[in-house]
Amino acid sequence: MRVGFIGTGEIAAAMVEGLSGRGHELLLSERNAQVAATLKGQFADVQVAANADVVAGSDVVFLCLMADVARDVLIALPWRADHSVISVMVDVPLADLARLCAPAHDIALTIPLSAVAVGGSVLPCHPESRALIELFGESDTIINVPSEAGLNAHFAASALSAPLLTLMQTGSQWLADQTGDPQGAETYVAGVFAGFLRQMSEQGADFDQLLQSLATEGGLNATLKEDMAHAGAPDALRAGLNNLKPRLGI
C-alpha cells in the first residue's frame, strides 16, 4: 500500500517505525525536515516529499498535524474520492475533515500512542476503517468505537498516560531515594506494572480482580490506596477528565 503522512512529528514517526518493513511505500511530508530526514535515513521504504506530492502519491493518508495548522494546510491538497484518510488529530471533527479533504469520503479518526512503533498497542477508531485494519490489524488491537463522541472520550482517556506515568515515576524516584539505585528502582516499578498488564492481556484479568488481589485489610497496598483517596487523588483524576469534555464535545 502507498501510505502518506501529512505532518512528520512525534506520532507520525512512531507510526512510520511501526509500519516500516511490512511491504508498504511510506511517503512523508517534509516537515519536520529533521524528523523526515532521520526516518528516511533509518528505513529503506521511506521517501520524503512536499505535502501535495504526498497526497497525490498515496492510497492512504494519515493526518498528523496540529489542529490549527490542519485547517489551513489540508484544504489546499489534491484529494481524490478514492483516498482513505485517517486522522490522528484531536480537535478536528469528522465534519470538518469531510470539508477539508473533499472529495475523499473514506475518513476515520484514530488515536495512536507511541507504542504503535513496537506493535501491541491499542487503536480506537471511528468509523471503522478498512485501511487501518489492513495496516495495523495484525500488529495492534483495533477497537471500533460506534460514535465520534465515544472516540473523543478515548482521546480524553489517552490523557491518563502522562499522569499515570508520572505517578509511577514518582514512586520509582521515591524507591531510588531509599535504595540509591535509580536504574533498579525503575526496572522494579516498570516490571511490577508490566506484570499486571500481562495478566490482563494473557489471562483476561480485569481491574477489579487485580485490585481485589491487592485489597488485604491493613496491607501496604490498601493503606497507601486509602491515603491517596483521602488526599483526593481519584477525585482529582475524574475532575481532570471531566474538564476535558467541553473541548472534546462530549
Ligand SMILES: NC(=O)c1ccc[n+]([C@@H]2O[C@H](COP(=O)([O-])OP(=O)(O)OC[C@H]3O[C@@H](n4cnc5c(N)ncnc54)[C@H](OP(=O)(O)O)[C@@H]3O)[C@@H](O)[C@H]2O)c1
Ligand atoms: N504525540 C502523541 O502521542 C499523539 C497521540 C495521538 C494523537 N496525536 C495527534 O497528532 C497530531 C500531531 O501531534 P504530534 O505530537 O506528532 O505533534 P508534532 O510532533 O508537533 O508534529 C506536528 C508536525 O506537523 C508539522 N507541520 C507543521 N506545519 C506543517 C505544514 N504546513 N505542512 C506539513 N507539516 C507541518 C510539524 O513540522 P515542524 O516541526 O516543522 O513545524 C510537525 O512535524 C496532533 O493533532 C495530536 O493531537 C498525538
